[in-house]
Structure formats: structure tokens, C-alpha cells
Amino acid sequence: MAITTTGLPESPAGRQPRGGDVLAARRRRSATRGIGVVVALLAAFSVYAIADGGITLYLQRVIDGAMNGVLYGMVALALVLVFKATGVINFAQGAMAMVGTFLAFTSVDKWGVPLVIAIVIGMVVSAGAAAGIERTLIRPFDPGNHLAITIVTLALYLAFNALAALIWGFDPRGFPTLFPHDADDYLSIAGARLYYTNLGTALLVIVLVIVLHLVLSRSRLGLAFRCVATSVESSKLLGIHIGRTVQGSWAIAAAVGTLAGCLAAPTTYLDPTFMDKILIYAFAAATLGGLDSIAGALVGGVVVGLSIALLTGYIPALGGQFGLGCAFFVIVAVLQFKPSGLLGRRSQDRV
Template identity: 70%
Template sequence: MTVLEKQAPPDVLRLARRRSARRALSIVVAALAVFSAYAVIADGATLYLQRLVDGTSNGVLYGLVALSLVLVYKATRVINFAQGAMAMAGTFLAYTAWNSWGLPLVVAILLAMLVSAVGAAGVERVLVRPFDPANHLAITIVTLALYLIFNAGAAMIWGFDPRGFPSLFPTGSGSHVEVLGARLSYVELGTLLLAVVLVLALHLVLTRTRMGLRFRAVASSLDSARLVGVHIGATVQGAWALAAAVGTLAGCLVAPTTFLDPTFMDKVLVYSFAAATLGGLDSVVGALVGGAVVGLTVTLVTGYVPAVGGSFGLACAFVVIIAVLQFKPTGLLGARGSERV
């Protein structure tokens, strides 16, 4: 942040941020429009529309996982590298409650979200809180250790045999609608609707409630937050718990698209990190927008650039991360300022 930006009134800064976000989104939309024209000319509108649907569907899933990253970062300014492993463990809990205990799938997922939230709160209290909140490096190393612990623990308890996870939404023949020749499944529609509702709810919580105000106060300045009576530990603990619940829900939506095993969230976490970086690590709405852009980018580039191929998908995510950090470190919708990434 420059000296002029520090001295500018808050209204002026907000206006500048909105203009910057509009410019960035305009560039993304323009690039997508140009590529769309090329894709339609090359292989026809139906195939392009189907890939657009598939890319958006994948992007929504990345955005949901990115939400859990944003929630922790928004309160702590630290990336939780164990978020994918925690979501994986929560998904296994939901699978066990459904498959072994005979609970309805919705009840099993809600129970897993609750247990994940309580577990994450305990992890924060025992393993994270003893460190100084300003010591970001130490906390980041703890999250890396937690990633290894959760993966090893899941392998010991459930093994590496892949399992099929049921979907919350109808599947099978006839469970789709056709739009201009492209198939839009009920799973994709339901996931998109659920993601939008979740983002709106979290946005309202973080911008219209005291909990959200405490999140922003802790992220902005630990000393100032203490001076106004904010309980730093409880606020960070709440962020971890909420992120774990959201991550478990995201894992339960991702699992039906693949097989459930201790590593099924690893690749998704990379795409989600790219989504959070692109949308803005402190923006809830940006997580979903970034996820959609990353999903579309990976699907369209690997589908229409023969030299790239499907194996380049993960590399596309790293290219997005590097490009964002180089040209717009705050992301499309993130607040301007000095960010630790």
C-alpha cells in the first residue's frame, strides 16, 4: 500500500478497489469471450457449451473448498495447508455414518460437519493457539504437519481402498436437463445452487454480524483487536471450526465425482488454492468467482489446445497462481494492501 493510499479517505479507497476489481473482471471476461469465439469456430457450439458447463461445475467445487481456505485466512492471515486433509477426514466420517451406521445421507453429512467443526476447534486450541498469532511461519508449519497427520491417520483407519460416495442429488438416466444440446445434470445444478446459498450466507455473516467484525478486526491488527476487547483465541478458533464444516461439505460434494480415498482432496486443494488466490484470499465471494474461472480455464485450455492435453490441468492451476501473484497479488475481489501469501 502506498503512502497516498494510506492517507486517502476510506470511501475513496473502496471506490478504487471496486474500479480495480471491475477492470480485472473485464479483462477475464474479454479473454473468455475471445477464446469462446475461437472454440465455437473450431469445434462447434454444442461441444463448447458442454465444456463450459463441465468447467463451471468443477469450478464451483473448487470454489467451495477455496471458501474454507478464505475463512481461516480472513481471520489469521495464514494459509491452512491441512484444509484438504481435514475435509477428507470429514468426508470419511460422513461415509462411515451413512454406510456403517445407516444414517440418512443428509444427516450423516450434517453430523460430519458438526464433528469436523468441534475437532478443528480442538486442534486450534491445542496445536495452534500456543503460538503467537503474529508468527505466521510457525503456524504454517503446523498446518503442514497436520496435513501429514490427517493423511496418515485416514490411511490407518480406512485404508487406501477407493470407495464410492453417494450424491446428495438425483443421478442416473434422465437426471439432467438439456440446454442447446448440452447436458446439465441435477448434481451440477444442485451443487451450484448450494454453493451460491452458502456464499451469500457466509458473506452476510462476515459483513453483518459481530463475529464477522471480530474476524476483520483480528485480521487487520492483533493489537488493536485486543484493545477493543476482542478475544483473539476464540475468534481464530471460530474461523477454524467454520472452515472445517464448510470443507467437509465441499468434500462430500467432491467425493461423488471421484473415488473416496485418503488422497482424493490433494489435487482439488491445489485448484482451490488457485481459486482463492485468483478471487482474493480475503474475499468470500471471490472464492466462488475464482473457482469458476479456474475450472473454466482448466477445462477449456486442456480441451482446445492439443499441445497441452489433459495432463496439464494441474499445471494450469500453478500458472494461474504465479500469474496472479505477479500481476495482481490481491486477486480479483480482494482488498488492496500488503498481503502475506
């Protein structure tokens, strides 16, 4: 293959490849290498795990870790949606999801609404409230002032937790599940149990990720998200309505977060703090997968879930609380060695 004077390989037609094609190829190679490293580490540890406890125990822990990771990935997806449009992490995302989950629970428990409709009600109300919050509390700030917006999200986190405690109290409640959950409702895989409720949750999350990825990658809305996150001034010159774009990201993220909360609540008790630990794992998942990658949120969530399940399961000295430490380690390691994450885009400054 001929080489041009710029050092880039010449295309079959004799033309130098476009810069975008070269950058895309580099991103694919970088993502492939990163995923390859993660897979190799998990595979090496899996060999030790199978030798230590047998295939059945290993598969059960993999299933449990992957199912938890799917939930982490879904909350991470809500974080990514806001970040793609604003370049800011919404620290109130977990608290907003918690309030939406409580609204769905109240619809079922107090008003007798069917669970599916109750979850939809919670998603719609959350989306509307998030749009109002963006309009009244976020939009007055300069979009480029990320510090001020971040502080506002932290204040919202505290406010939502206090509001939930005032309205619903701290008594734990059981949340119903969308899928069959009897003791016999499972698939047996080499002795390990994959419950239908976990399988249904995973399939629902995968479908949601695919739909959002297509919408944000092949629609004007997704293009507007990326433009606003890259440059507010350039977006204005292109005629993009900054406020509506950011407002849309907050609304969609709130709806997705509420759905994630409703899927996660059956695995634990519903109280004003039940999303806090999940949010930390979601931060790790979003950082690992790439803060601007829809698919990366799910991939990162599954990797984080598997890592926590395997490490805490096969290294007893770490203890059950090591999960939070593992999430912190993932965040620090990714920011140090690969800030763009496994599937994220590298930021490039024009000079």
C-alpha cells in the same frame, strides 16, 4: 465539479469525500477492470472454441468446467475463512475435509444413517475437531508468527493423511450424491447436458456463499475476523477475544470443507488422497478471487474451472495433466501482477 486543495473531487455538499469512500471506489474500479480482463480473455477463446468444435461441445465443456469450478470455489471458501481471521493459509484444509467426508461415508455405510444427516454429522464432528486443534496446536503460538503456524498446518496435513490411511486404507470407495443422478436426470441446453446433481450442487454452494458473506460482512463475528487478521494488538485493545475468533474461523472452515468434500466425492472415488488435487485448484481460486474475499473464492473457482476445461479440451497438446500447471500459472501470475486478487482488498501499511 470543484477540486479541493488535496486534489480530490469535492462532494455535492462542498465537503471532501472520506478516505474510506475513495478507497472503496478504487477497489471497485480495480475489481471491475480485473474481471473485465478475465471475461475478455474467456470470450476471445470461446469464439475460437465454438468455431473449432461447435456450440454443443463448447457448452458442455463450459458446464463441466463451471461445475468443477464451483467445487474448487467452495474449498477456496474454507481457505479464505481461516485466512480472514489469521492471515495464514491452512495447508491441512483438504486433509481435514477428507477426514470429515470419510466420517460421513462411514455413517451411511456402516450405521445406515440417511445421507443428509450423515453429512451434518461429519460437519459437526469436523468443526469440533478443528476447534480442538486450534486450541491445542495453534493457539500456543504467537498469532503474528505466521511461519510457525504454517508449518503446523503442513504437519497436520501429513498426520491426517496417515490417520485416514490407517483407519480406512487406500481402497477407493463410491460416495452417494445428495441429488438425482440417473442418466436421464438432466436439462438439455442446445444439446449439452446439465445434470440435476451438478445444478443442485451449484445452487447449494451459491446459497452458502451468500449466507457467509452476509454473516461476515454485517455481523460482529465478521468484524472480529477482519480486525484480528489486520492487527492482533489493535484487536486486543478493542476487547476482541483473539483465541475464540480464530477458533471460530477454524470450526466454520472445517464444516464448509467437509461439505465441499461430500459434494466433490461423488464425482471421483473416495480415498485418502482425493482432496489433494482439488486443494491445489482451490489455492489458485482463492488467490485469483482474493484471499480475503468470500465472493471472490467462488468467482475464482469458476474462472479456474472454466480455464482448465477449455484449455485442456481445445488444445490437445497440453494434455489432461495440464490442469495442475494451469493452477500454478494462475497463482504465480496473480501474485506477480495483482496480489490482492480480483475482489480482495489491498493491504495498506500506516507510516
